[in-house]
Amino acid sequence: VVDEELCIGCKTCASACPFEVPQYVELEDGGFRMDKCDTCLSLGREDGEMPHCVLTCPVQALHFGPLSEMEAAAKKKGGARMEGETTPSVYVS
Known part of the structure; x- marks a missing residue:
């Protein structure tokens, strides 16, 4: 979710998303807002x-759920926690 008080409209999130979900929206009052993926809150x-996105992924590559479940699924596939500080958590396999 975009914190509109902190967002400066740099569009970095839009360029980083492979699904082109974040969109730069210009408002009628001349302002702007980034609309971004909120995981369908x-x-x-x-x-x-x-x-x-999870439901429609043709190869079921996307997963969503509580961090504990995602951690267990990653470990089952041989994933390991990345070295260093990652928030909330990053696993690689």
């Missing part, structure tokens, strides 16, 4: 609804 997580 409006969906019913308590009902198990997943972000649309």
Whole structure:
């Protein structure tokens, strides 16, 4: 989610996203806003609804869930925690 008080409109997030989700939106009052992926926050997580990108990935390469579940899945596939500080967490396999 974009913190509109901190965003300077540099569009770095837009250029970094391989799915072209973040969009630079110019407002009628002359201002701007970055609209960015919020992992479909409006969906019913308590009902198990997943972000649309996870559901539509043709090769099921995207995963979403509690960090503990993602950590267990990564370890199962031989993943290891990256060296150094990563927040919230990064696994590689």
